[in-house]
Amino acid sequence: MNELDKKVVKRPNMSVEIAGIKLRNPVMPASGTFGYGEEYAPFLDLEEIGAIVTKGLSLKPKAGNPTPRIAETTSGMLNAIGLQNVGIDAFIEHKMPFLRTVNTPVIANFFGNTLEEYGEVAKRLNDIPEIAAAELNISCPNVKQGGIVFGTDPKAASEVVRLVRKNLQKPLIVKLTPNVTDITVVARAVEEAGADAIACINTLTGMSVDIHTRKPRIANRTGGLSGPAIRPVAVRMVHQVVQTVSVPVIGIGGIMRAMDALEFLIVGASAVQVGTANFVDPAVMLTIIDGIEEFCLDEGIDDVRQLIGSLKL
Amino acid sequence: MNELDKKVVKRPNMSVEIAGIKLRNPVMPASGTFGYGEEYAPFLDLEEIGAIVTKGLSLKPKAGNPTPRIAETTSGMLNAIGLQNVGIDAFIEHKMPFLRTVNTPVIANFFGNTLEEYGEVAKRLNDIPEIAAAELNISCPNVKQGGIVFGTDPKAASEVVRLVRKNLQKPLIVKLTPNVTDITVVARAVEEAGADAIACINTLTGMSVDIHTRKPRIANRTGGLSGPAIRPVAVRMVHQVVQTVSVPVIGIGGIMRAMDALEFLIVGASAVQVGTANFVDPAVMLTIIDGIEEFCLDEGIDDVRQLIGSLKL
Amino acid sequence: MKNYRTKIISNQEISPGYFRMKILAPDFGEKAHPGQFIMFRVQRSLPPLLRRPFGIFQTGSLPADCDGLPPKEFVEIVYKVVGSGTSIMAELHEGDRVELLGPLGNGFDYTSCEGEKILVGGGIGLVPLYMLAGELIAKGCSVRLLMGGRTRDDILAVTEFERLGVETYISTDDGSLGEGGLVTQVLERKLQEYPDAEVFTCGPMPMLSVVHDICTDYKVPLQVSLEESMACGVGACLGCVVKGAGHTEENPSYLCSCKVGPVFKSQYLDWAALGQNDDSCGGCA
């Protein structure tokens, strides 16, 4: 399609709705890769993306893991940040003032070390009117129950979602871990427990070794694998979850370009999150948004929602 | 180290033992990526690699999946060959005559669609004296039990390994699937059921979509992800399994270069299998073997077995 | 068949989006048959991960340099830029290091010169027909080439074919070169003229399907070169299979297109299944 043709075509509707919040387009950052929004403000207009998703918040500040915390792998990276964050109080005091100035929905990603902590953070989020929705990260070990990860056990996942749902007066997105045998079981459990939307996937657990020092390349030994390497696993899991639940799904994992985001939309994600790609190109989300719009124009689609779940089997 | 220095240094011992079979070096092909050996004979001397591992064999010939069966992804590939193979009879008749002429241990990878079939193939393998060991692929759906994959359920895995162990009079390697929440549970189950060695990992389930046709890029919708993209997941799982079981472990997943193989040896694999890399470079195993030897020389190691499990934590 | 770690001799754009690449390959020519292919490794680093299959356009040797070195034997491919791998290829230069595996697969079968040899090529599908035409002419056969494409840009190597002594007929969908319309219409006319012909074809799947239907109608033998996604190119991965004639769910028949093919006698293929494969991209070998 040449430039002239494009001008006469109506721009497609790009806005989507997730868990009752309206987004101007389906592209937002993935938690932990975009700081608290402010860090990327010099590089892109935060009012052009669908939403801002914060670094994972906890009740108390968390120091995170020893270093080195990151290592590059083939088309991916491992990270073991250890959920370092300022804590909910400092977030409200130091990070919200900036976020309040931005006319874009803010989604607060959060977690706890125990069931109770999850519940407490949820309550605290109610006090922040400018938070549009909360995203519950259940890929965390339950300190009290011997460190088993909440999100790998449908019962534990259901329990934490139920408690948070009770305490939270905002839309609730639950973010799933891919390190499970059957993600549909966990997806069903969290939907039944009250999730308004599901986000998947978080990182795959991986490891890398420096053959010269013979030490793990990150201090925590294992870390979370993200980036384009994991995209096929993420697309598969989003596809499975979409077929299982009726709440909207947010697709995450290895999105670098518009065509990657489109894969997720086509298998049925209602929106996408971009993680590692922000590090590679700080304005990548704008390129992705433009690319999706362009694709709609090229294919004669006047509403991006027509793409969602348009997979032909 | 310059050429002169190298000459005076003794070449390191490269041979390792797995499940009672002695290998001249720890490098062998991964099942399904090396045909029945013969296909690659024009490109490398089969008597220089540690072992030959066959395509997965079943009782009856298997036609496999519709096409397209393969698709490239970022630093990886998806395949859904569907375990196409000539069947055990044709294997004995048409493939063994060639393999008999090669002085390298042959490991027969095999599978069944039901528990009984697994047992039957194991029995048939006893009749082939030139088969050094059998590698049991438990990443297959159990047709009778509603298609649940044997290898994702510790009970089913244990059951199939126990039956095969009873029927097989050869060393038994059990190959695990990575698509599980906790690979150590399955590893422990198969060790207790009689595995002489454990191979991991098989492919991660993935999916990819052609955004223009909006169809999955492989006919089977989902396929197995292999190649360098999955290496960090594989290294992590081998590390976990090595810490759990006392039988030797064969490391598999994304090995492209000597340094990748070394990562697996250092975390504790006693040998490695090279899969997708054979497609990229048909003689890649020789380069990897040379590279491991070179590394030993450079580091002053006179026996490759000193590397195994030499990870510093 | 062997893996060549070698170098590019030249890489030129010959028509918008189409390139011709000569690669140094000693002793390749004497082993290569028309219709065979190579697996090409674009660069030693990623991406792309897998090798890419390309038909052999021709083999030959460059005259000895004035430095007195022996003549340089080469293999030549012609490719269309369609995706990630071919885009990188288009940027390669003389002297860049590449790898190729070949010659691979089974090519065209041509024993006698009885009857007219009609070659039908669509777009990049013309590539393997060039070497075939050359060998047929050398044997003394009468060769007619039907070249089809969307526009004039898709009609490749006309001069080269004519120089061989081949009778060429050009048709383009948009009429920008030769007659307007489909190459299969030309085929039908030619078969009326030469009912004892033998047909060899390569091109996009919809074209191949029609060529097969026409040849079946006219009861002339047909050989067709197919294009399937390939990982290994040597029969090891079983990724490139096509359904054979008589394939059923209960009694399945899958043929390895890298090993049994890429050229098949038309009657051995399951055309109903092939026809469904509408994802098949243009060009083949």
Added chain:
Amino acid sequence: MKNYRTKIISNQEISPGYFRMKILAPDFGEKAHPGQFIMFRVQRSLPPLLRRPFGIFQTGSLPADCDGLPPKEFVEIVYKVVGSGTSIMAELHEGDRVELLGPLGNGFDYTSCEGEKILVGGGIGLVPLYMLAGELIAKGCSVRLLMGGRTRDDILAVTEFERLGVETYISTDDGSLGEGGLVTQVLERKLQEYPDAEVFTCGPMPMLSVVHDICTDYKVPLQVSLEESMACGVGACLGCVVKGAGHTEENPSYLCSCKVGPVFKSQYLDWAALGQNDDSCGGCA
């Protein structure tokens, strides 16, 4: 700070394994401070996935071309080839498209010209000291540079430093240039001579540790530029943290080295923890 989609002006090997690269970057110079860094994107395609951090060697502008275009402003980096990313960088040419993000982080702090300014650089650690030396000299400070390296090949840009008017002292481990031995021995002598000096350093971690110990002994202020693995370079990923002074398990203090650093006042760092980090590769900014 901004993302430049730009082009390479030149890329030259200046010593075996060390390269100097000029990159077009309008308006970069006026924002950059000594000790800041850039995140460099080697190529638009993979690999590598992540950007690579490099210190700013200098900024400047090339004289206007005869074509009458305005002068070309550039940023210049000096890098050592150590792994996958820098190997690709070494192959880049004038005109190749690259991206850089910067200037990033907090650089050196220099307000007064009181006392001698002693700069201690090891190997590639000399890079950020060049711009610092330039600015200190411009302010009228007295600057002494202690250059250390394994061999003469690791002593970079001596002429450039001397041209600035900096007093330089060279030492190499193998004695192949300057005096034999460690640069830290020279530091100790200089501090005896100038007890009111202020020290600025960059280099491999073992060297930094010793410099810190010496400066503590001599009670002179020290600023040190650290090198941590980075993913984002802008404070978003928290991958690049170092332990702050007083860090404990119960009361942890992690400082972002891309945002608070890469230059730190020595007393704010937990040196016991840093010293353990023996994986740290040579060179920093």
